[in-house]
Amino acid sequence: MIKAITGTKDILPSDIAKWHYLEKLLRETFHLYNYKEIRTPIFEETALFARGIGEETDIVGKEMYTFKDRSETSLTLKPEMTAPVVRSYIEHSLGAQQPLTKLYYISSMFRQERPQAGRLRQFNQFGAEAIGSKSPLLDAEMIQLAYGILKSLGLKNLTVKINSLGTPETRETYKKLLKKFLEDKKNKLSEDSRRRFDTNILRIFDSKIESDQNIIKDAPKLIEHLDEESKSDFEIVKNQLSKTGIPFQVDPTLVRGLDYYTKLTFEIDSGSVGAQTALCGGGRYDLLIETLGGKPTPATGFAAGVERILLACENEKSFIIPEQSIDVYLIRVDSALETVVADFSSDLRSQNISCDYDYLNRSVKAQMREANKMNAKYVLFIGGDEYKNGMMNLKNMSNGSEEKIPYSNINQLIERIKTNPIS
RNA sequence: GUGAGCGUAGCUCAGUUGGUUAGAGCACCAGGUUGUGGCCCUGGGGGUCGUGGGUUCAAAUCCCAUCGCUCACCCCA
Numbered sequence: 001m002i003k004a005i006t007g008t009k010d011i012l013p014s015d016i017a018k019w020h021y022l023e024k025l026l027r028e029t030f031h032l033y034n035y036k037e038i039r040t041p042i043f044e045e046t047a048l049f050a051r052g053i054g055e056e057t058d059i060v061g062k063e064m065y066t067f068k069d070r071s072e073t074s075l076t077l078k079p080e081m082t083a084p085v086v087r088s089y090i091e092h093s094l095g096a097q098q099p100l101t102k103l104y105y106i107s108s109m110f111r112q113e114r115p116q117a118g119r120l121r122q123f124n125q126f127g128a129e130a131i132g133s134k135s136p137l138l139d140a141e142m143i144q145l146a147y148g149i150l151k152s153l154g155l156k157n158l159t160v161k162i163n164s165l166g167t168p169e170t171r172e173t174y175k176k177l178l179k180k181f182l183e184d185k186k187n188k189l190s191e192d193s194r195r196r197f198d199t200n201i202l203r204i205f206d207s208k209i210e211s212d213q214n215i216i217k218d219a220p221k222l223i224e225h226l227d228e229e230s231k232s233d234f235e236i237v238k239n240q241l242s243k244t245g246i247p248f249q250v251d252p253t254l255v256r257g258l259d260y261y262t263k264l265t266f267e268i269d270s271g272s273v274g275a276q277t278a279l280c281g282g283g284r285y286d287l288l289i290e291t292l293g294g295k296p297t298p299a300t301g302f303a304a305g306v307e308r309i310l311l312a313c314e315n316e317k318s319f320i321i322p323e324q325s326i327d328v329y330l331i332r333v334d335s336a337l338e339t340v341v342a343d344f345s346s347d348l349r350s351q352n353i354s355c356d357y358d359y360l361n362r363s364v365k366a367q368m369r370e371a372n373k374m375n376a377k378y379v380l381f382i383g384g385d386e387y388k389n390g391m392m393n394l395k396n397m398s399n400g401s402e403e404k405i406p407y408s409n410i411n412q413l414i415e416r417i418k419t420n421p422i423s
Numbered sequence: 424g425u426g427a428g429c430g431u432a433g434c435u436c437a438g439u440u441g442g443u444u445a446g447a448g449c450a451c452c453a454g455g456u457u458g459u460g461g462c463c464c465u466g467g468g469g470g471u472c473g474u475g476g477g478u479u480c481a482a483a484u485c486c487c488a489u490c491g492c493u494c495a496c497c498c499c500a
Contacts, residue, residue: 003491006491006492057498058497058498058499059498059499062424062497062498063498063499080499080500109500111498111499111500113497113498113499114424114425114495114496114497115492115493115494116493116494116495116496117493117494117495118500119498119499119500120500123500124500125500127500192497206498256499258499274494274495275494275495275496276498276499276500278499278500279500280500281499281500303500304500305499305500306500307500308500309500331458331459333458333459334458362452363453363454363458364458364459365453365454365458365459365460366452366453367459367460368459368460368461369460369461370460371459371460372460372461373460373461376460379459379460381458381459383458384458385458393458393459395459395460397460397461400459400460402459
């Protein structure tokens with residue numbers, strides 16, 4: 001038997017409803033904030049991610065699905081969406097049409113990691129990017145937007161963490177400071193952290209190893225060495241969050257694994273999804289556009305994991321999807337009337353009435369069971385004596401009542417079904 | 424890449440110290456008055472016990488290998 005590739009999942013009809021529910025909520029919410037959808041190709045030139053995300057990141061270093069096409073071009077299945085969106089923004093000069101571009105997306109991403117709870121190799125993210133403004137109000141809006149969506153889904157167990165990484169200049173100054181502090185303690189650090197010392201020293205804060213944490217806890221904090229603008233922007237974000245009633249905590253160790261972040265970064269965690277707690281992560285990336293060849297343009301955004309969110313919703317039973325139903329199930333009492341039933345179905349469907357019937361030549365009892373299983377609101381019996389007298393039987397499945405309707409008057413039938421909805 | 428746990432019906436699982444034709448619940452199909460659902464009752468179909476090898480008179484059960492799944496580490500959504 002051929003099975004789905006490791007780390008990929010089928011979304012079966014039995015659980016598609018909650019995806020639709022979420023997608024509808026997303027489109028409505030993004031519209032509320034005036035974001036427009038963008039769709040980019042599933043793969044890109046590898047260089048886009050190498051340059052955009054950063055050569056030293058885990059994503060680029062070991063997680064990408066990279067392959068060569070027949071012309072030997074190196075291609076990569078997108079592991080995240082910010083770089084492609086920025087590429088598209090530059091390529092089509094979206095910024096020339098208006099100074100601020102607000103975009104959202106819902107799409108599959110690919111990363112070759114070992115799967116576990118809340119982690120897949122093909123997974124879906126939704127997110128937003130606002131390109132063209134350095135206003136911290138926009139950073140606050142991102143958090144508000146993401147947090148609002150999670151709240152709308154009924155999620156409770158949420159933590160919003162924020163931090164500021166400052167401008168590149170202050171970050172460089174700070175890195176030197178940190179390097180100086182850690183210099184003589186370097187050989188006490190774990191192997192991973194010693195490697196980070198040279199590649200990306202800030203990520204040492206991410207280490208979960210206790211001995212590392214003991215060393216790093218007395219280190220100077222980036223947040224205490226911010227430049228004036230980063231500092232005041234951070235204050236504005238915090239004020240704005242407080243005003244909109246979003247609970248948050250400042251986490252000076254929140255250093256995200258993508259190199260392009262500047263100033264504000266944030267993460268929304270859930271306690272309901274296993275070890276992978278981050279439902280959503282984002283922040284400001286004022287340098288990325290020029291890194292990818294565009295004009296220097298400030299930008300901010302976030303990405304959220306659909307599977308993780310749905311997992312949290314499932315575990316918290318945060319929302320309930322109503323059962324699916326159809327309006328009418330047509331039952332043929334005489335097996336000779338198959339084509340009559342088919343014709344009636346066409347008529348009903350053309351009038352926007354959802355219906356179905358038995359294609360397996362089963363007994364009336366079997367057809368009734370089927371109607372019941374499909375949550376049909378009505379059953380229409382066709383055949384027998386009524387049919388000979390030009391009538392058919394319409395049965396209301398919630399109260400069991402039946403009424404006769406002339407076979408020739410389909411309008412009366414449609415009227416009945418439409419004006420007599422069962423709540 | 425590293426570590427741990429688990430593979431028996433479509434699903435959830437039972438299966439004794441190795442011992443007849445491998446079971447249950449749910450789901451599916453048929454029937455329970457000639458043309459009517461849910462509840463209930465009766466019957467039925469469906470399994471290479473993940474795969475390959477080994478031990479044995481005898482393997483779902485013991486041993487080895489292999490594949491797959493799950494969870495965790497790393498990191499991230």
